[in-house]
Amino acid sequence: MSYLDGSAPDKIAVLGAGSWGTTFAKILGDAAAGTDRKVVLWGRRQEVVDQINDLHRNPRYLSTTELPQNITASVDVKEVLKDAELVVLAVPAQTLREQLRSLAGHLAQDAVVVSLMKGLELGTDQRMSQVIEAELGLSSDRVVVISGPNLAMEIARQEPTASVVACTDENTAKWVATLCKPKYFRPYTVDDVVGVEIGGIVKNVIALCVGICEGQKVGDNTKASVITRGLAETTRLALALGGKAETMAGLAGLGDLVATCSSALSRNHTAGRMLGEGLTLDEVNNRMTQTAEGIKSGRAVSDLAAKIGVDMPITNAVVGVLEGKLTVDELGPLLLARQLKSEGE
Ligand SMILES: NC(=O)c1ccc[n+]([C@@H]2O[C@H](COP(=O)([O-])OP(=O)(O)OC[C@H]3O[C@@H](n4cnc5c(N)ncnc54)[C@H](O)[C@@H]3O)[C@@H](O)[C@H]2O)c1
Numbered sequence: 264m265s266y267l268d269g270s271a272p273d274k275i276a277v278l279g280a281g282s283w284g285t286t287f288a289k290i291l292g293d294a295a296a297g298t299d300r301k302v303v304l305w306g307r308r309q310e311v312v313d314q315i316n317d318l319h320r321n322p323r324y325l326s327t328t329e330l331p332q333n334i335t336a337s338v339d340v341k342e343v344l345k346d347a348e349l350v351v352l353a354v355p356a357q358t359l360r361e362q363l364r365s366l367a368g369h370l371a372q373d374a375v376v377v378s379l380m381k382g383l384e385l386g387t388d389q390r391m392s393q394v395i396e397a398e399l400g401l402s403s404d405r406v407v408v409i410s411g412p413n414l415a416m417e418i419a420r421q422e423p424t425a426s427v428v429a430c431t432d433e434n435t436a437k438w439v440a441t442l443c444k445p446k447y448f449r450p451y452t453v454d455d456v457v458g459v460e461i462g463g464i465v466k467n468v469i470a471l472c473v474g475i476c477e478g479q480k481v482g483d484n485t486k487a488s489v490i491t492r493g494l495a496e497t498t499r500l501a502l503a504l505g506g507k508a509e510t511m512a513g514l515a516g517l518g519d520l521v522a523t524c525s526s527a528l529s530r531n532h533t534a535g536r537m538l539g540e541g542l543t544l545d546e547v548n549n550r551m552t553q554t555a556e557g558i559k560s561g562r563a564v565s566d567l568a569a570k571i572g573v574d575m576p577i578t579n580a581v582v583g584v585l586e587g588k589l590t591v592d593e594l595g596p597l598l599l600a601r602q603l604k605s606e607g608e
């Protein structure tokens with residue numbers, strides 16, 4: 264098997280033909296150019312699968328992107344998983360556990376599983392790598408997380424981007440990194456899976472807050488203050504869970520936080536902006552056509568932080584707004600009225 268001997272796989276499966284799943288399939292397909300390696304996408308909708316197979320496009324999510332010829336798609340998850348030595352997961356975080364239960368028996372022996380997801384499971388407060396290990400019975404050396412400042416639309420346009428490939432096993436991380444390095448995407452390897460996942464999860468909640476600021480038409484000082492203090496509380500949580508401070512200063516921490524909080528392409532930022540403009544959460548949800556993980560993960564982050572005694576005032580305030588306990592006008596004054604303390608506390 265390829266991850267054990269370091270040889271390239273013949274087939275890679277990507278589950279989830281949404282915005283990021285399709286873009287990441289393109290990354291893998293472009294990186295496999297000139298080889299016999301196949302990339303097979305699983306999608307829920309027959310129409311999306313047909314368009315990928317017939318037109319090499321996914322107009323629903325990436326209207327202008329032409330996909331490489333070595334990508335095919337199917338609605339049959341068993342067929343997609345058959346003999347796939349690398350399996351990449353890009354479905355909404357809150358649906359992952361249920362989906363894994365239906366595919367557990369179909370995973371190829373020794374397959375490595377990659378999570379592209381940036382959410383925390385409601386109710387269990389588990390990270391996606393924990394859900395994958397538990398549901399598929401995998402050891403941590405076969406579970407990889409890829410995260411960073413990776414707005415799908417920009418990468419689909421082949422604008423240069425860096426990312427991190429995280430695994431407790433350095434060889435597995437290196438093996439996966441070699442499979443996703445087309446000329447426009449540069450993966451770095453790290454061993455801090457916890458830090459990488461926490462960075463990706465919490466930045467979505469902070470981006471909701473920055474979006475709220477934008478909707479309320481406050482300026483850059485406010486947004487920079489939220490981003491910086493957001494990184495401070497993200498780092499507190501990551502460290503308390505065993506993550507590393509340097510990860511939070513890296514691509515999956517600061518890098519992703521800046522990209523998500525600054526970009527109109529971000530779904531979390533967009534959802535926050537609509538809340539800031541006065542829309543209710545129901546109205547925002549009705550307008551969203553793609554996944555904004557922070558809306559549901561915010562509560563899980565808040566619960567996890569409370570459980571282990573980590574102070575996360577911005578996250579808690581955003582959750583207050585999402586749950587209708589706080590208005591967007593009350594959010595800023597509430598955060599500013601907190602007791603004074605030193606910046607490093
Ligand atoms: N889009 C990005 O720029 C980006 C970048 C990095 C990470 N991510 C992360 O990747 C994950 C997937 O995001 P995305 O952007 O591809 O989302 P998306 O909303 O664009 O697509 C989600 C995909 O999952 C499928 N799906 C399967 N089961 C589903 C279910 N039960 N309910 C709803 N959809 C279901 C949908 O059909 C769709 O193909 C998220 O955790 C997100 O945070 C996204």
Ligand SMILES: O=P(O)(O)OC[C@H](O)CO
Nearest residue numbers: 411412413414529530531
């Ligand atoms: O569109 P968002 O808010 O889910 O963010 C997408 C990516 O996570 C940015 O790195």
